[in-house]
Amino acid sequence: MATLVQVENLRKEFGNVRALDGVSFRVDAGEWIAIMGPSGSGKTTLINILGGLDTPTAGQAVVDGTDVARLDEAGLTRFRAEKIGFIFQQFHLVPYLTAVENVMLAQYFHSTTDEKEAQQSLERVGLGDRIEHLPSQLSGGEQQRVAVARALINHPKLILADEPTGNLDEANEEIVLSLLRELHNEGHTILMVTHAPSIGRLADRRIEFAHGHLVQAAVASLKPELA
Amino acid sequence: MFARLLGESFARNPRRKVLTAAALVIGMAVATATLTIALEVGDRLAREFRSLGANLLVTPESDTLPVEIGGVDYRPVDEGAYLNEADLGKLKTIFWRHNILGFTPFLDVPAYVSETGGATTLIGTWYKHEVPVPDGTKFETGASATHPWWKVQGRWFQDGADECVVGAGLAEKYPAAFAIGKTIHLTQNQVSGDGRPLVVTGIISTGDAEDNAVLLPLPVAQEISGHPGKFRQLFVSALTKPADALAERGERAQTDKNIQLTPTEYDRWFCSPYISSIGFQIRTVLPGTDVHAIRRVAETEGRILTRVGTLLWIVTLAALGAAALAIAATSATTVLERRAEIGVMKALGASNALVGGIFLAEQVLLAIAGGAIGFFVGAGLARFLGESVFGTPAAPRPILFPVVLALAAVIAMIGSLVPLRRAAHFRPAVILRGE
Ligand SMILES: Nc1ncnc2c1ncn2[C@@H]1O[C@H](COP(=O)(O)OP(=O)(O)OP(=O)(O)O)[C@@H](O)[C@H]1O
Ligand SMILES: [Mg+2]
Numbered sequence: 001m002a003t004l005v006q007v008e009n010l011r012k013e014f015g016n017v018r019a020l021d022g023v024s025f026r027v028d029a030g031e032w033i034a035i036m037g038p039s040g041s042g043k044t045t046l047i048n049i050l051g052g053l054d055t056p057t058a059g060q061a062v063v064d065g066t067d068v069a070r071l072d073e074a075g076l077t078r079f080r081a082e083k084i085g086f087i088f089q090q091f092h093l094v095p096y097l098t099a100v101e102n103v104m105l106a107q108y109f110h111s112t113t114d115e116k117e118a119q120q121s122l123e124r125v126g127l128g129d130r131i132e133h134l135p136s137q138l139s140g141g142e143q144q145r146v147a148v149a150r151a152l153i154n155h156p157k158l159i160l161a162d163e164p165t166g167n168l169d170e171a172n173e174e175i176v177l178s179l180l181r182e183l184h185n186e187g188h189t190i191l192m193v194t195h196a197p198s199i200g201r202l203a204d205r206r207i208e209f210a211h212g213h214l215v216q217a218a219v220a221s222l223k224p225e226l227a
Numbered sequence: 228m229f230a231r232l233l234g235e236s237f238a239r240n241p242r243r244k245v246l247t248a249a250a251l252v253i254g255m256a257v258a259t260a261t262l263t264i265a266l267e268v269g270d271r272l273a274r275e276f277r278s279l280g281a282n283l284l285v286t287p288e289s290d291t292l293p294v295e296i297g298g299v300d301y302r303p304v305d306e307g308a309y310l311n312e313a314d315l316g317k318l319k320t321i322f323w324r325h326n327i328l329g330f331t332p333f334l335d336v337p338a339y340v341s342e343t344g345g346a347t348t349l350i351g352t353w354y355k356h357e358v359p360v361p362d363g364t365k366f367e368t369g370a371s372a373t374h375p376w377w378k379v380q381g382r383w384f385q386d387g388a389d390e391c392v393v394g395a396g397l398a399e400k401y402p403a404a405f406a407i408g409k410t411i412h413l414t415q416n417q418v419s420g421d422g423r424p425l426v427v428t429g430i431i432s433t434g435d436a437e438d439n440a441v442l443l444p445l446p447v448a449q450e451i452s453g454h455p456g457k458f459r460q461l462f463v464s465a466l467t468k469p470a471d472a473l474a475e476r477g478e479r480a481q482t483d484k485n486i487q488l489t490p491t492e493y494d495r496w497f498c499s500p501y502i503s504s505i506g507f508q509i510r511t512v513l514p515g516t517d518v519h520a521i522r523r524v525a526e527t528e529g530r531i532l533t534r535v536g537t538l539l540w541i542v543t544l545a546a547l548g549a550a551a552l553a554i555a556a557t558s559a560t561t562v563l564e565r566r567a568e569i570g571v572m573k574a575l576g577a578s579n580a581l582v583g584g585i586f587l588a589e590q591v592l593l594a595i596a597g598g599a600i601g602f603f604v605g606a607g608l609a610r611f612l613g614e615s616v617f618g619t620p621a622a623p624r625p626i627l628f629p630v631v632l633a634l635a636a637v638i639a640m641i642g643s644l645v646p647l648r649r650a651a652h653f654r655p656a657v658i659l660r661g662e
Contacts, residue, residue, distance in 0.1 A: 044660070053655045053659070105232075109576040109577045110576060
């Protein structure tokens, strides 16, 4: 499998806080990775750097052949629009746009809007009947499904999900996780931050963080249920 | 999508939008009003200098200086030379006749008013008078052409009628004697009884010596003074070209034998409407006269108007600056309030230009709305201000409409610049952390 993400000696400092302290690992295309570790260990920081939302202090973070550490502001903007699909814990939908418009927004920033395609993508996450709803008219799980549809709409190389189920109840968590599983089965590459070991076990591989270090970058550990 | 984002953004927080629009309305209203007035000032200046009123004074050569005490001419009546009214038509035969916009003869006569028992000066003149021109046409002229800034309350006397207008100074001093509609009696010397009766038809303010005189039709003054067909001074209003080196040389050449114009220079001088060449041409048709250039009151008035204009420009700038500040304040709040949304858009790959474009477009839309309302409010304000500055309302200027809209847009953009730069520096990572 081709390497999609290659992180080399990545460091990120916020003042004198070392959020990432020399992190190195690789992710192959099509892998589903769970990033785990205690609060404040640098998980979100890593996701942000890989997604071009933040820049590292030192080191390399190559995604699909692009070292995000070397991109300027405009380059990062394009990179986000073209290569990354974000799913956030707080959903981060635009409150005054309907579900379909939220999806179309990502299309718009990427290139041009296509309402049909946006609708199909909502149908795919099971929201075919919620297309014209505002985020405030949707449940948390439904909002997160809109966010998933939005993350997928531009066919990103890499899906970054920072605690995607952190704000959801069990039923909705199950829906979102099964969506991720589907995406994985279709060949998408997913980096997912989670605290829950039960969720972490769904991934192909877990990367454990502690104090900005990698505790265990398991060498292609197989899924437990397959082991 | 852009339109959708803009529309949604526009619909939100209407109170702040109203505030922004209000700042623009006020700023643009003041700007419109002051610009209208400033344009009016400019126009008036131009008109005043164009019709400049009289800019040449023709007097008999070696006329005695007037002995004026308290606005009253104490010269013996017979002293000094007189000019012939009958020659005046010739002014419209000179080379630059079309540049002679008007002329008004003055005959000043010392006299007594029986009603007040005081000495005063009578000024015989024309208000609107038809002068026969040698080519057989008639030329209507008089103080209406040469002294357009004179203001009469009531009405002017009719040419040749037994009527008069009284200077505002006199009228103020003797309100009982010089009220409009009253008849006054004028005599050449204190002793003689009845005097010539004249009906007061108006009170005149000129801002000059005439304010303490009685103005009456020239023929009546000639009759009272015993100099039929004569006058002493002629005010000429001529369209002239500003003096330059040639104008000065031409003028000096007439008195200084050492200065000689070459024939081409002379032709050029003669054929340019300089004050000196027109004066020279006037002297050829009115021999035995001196022609002086005079600078009218308009010059001081002009200076004041220019200052008023400058002041108005400053007020305009201040109003625009205040509007920009108000917009900066409201848009800073807006940007801050919507940083979460800005963060999300940036995370999804929206460029700074696009995010800024949405905010700017919104501000420009507001600016156009505010500017349009401001224009009409300002036009109303200008009417009112014009009334108090000039006594006549300043007419609205449609040409200012696009100017004001553009100004409003520019102001809105300037006001949004700082907040938008802040927004550009928002790090989505920081915003999305929700801090
Ligand atoms: N913008 C920032 N400014 C200063 N310190 C920061 C910033 N972002 C992160 N940090 C610090 O960096 C460290 C790692 O933060 P990070 O958000 O990556 O942790 P995390 O593993 O995602 O934690 P959690 O599980 O609670 O989300 C923390 O100590 C945090 O306080
Ligand atoms: Mg985190």
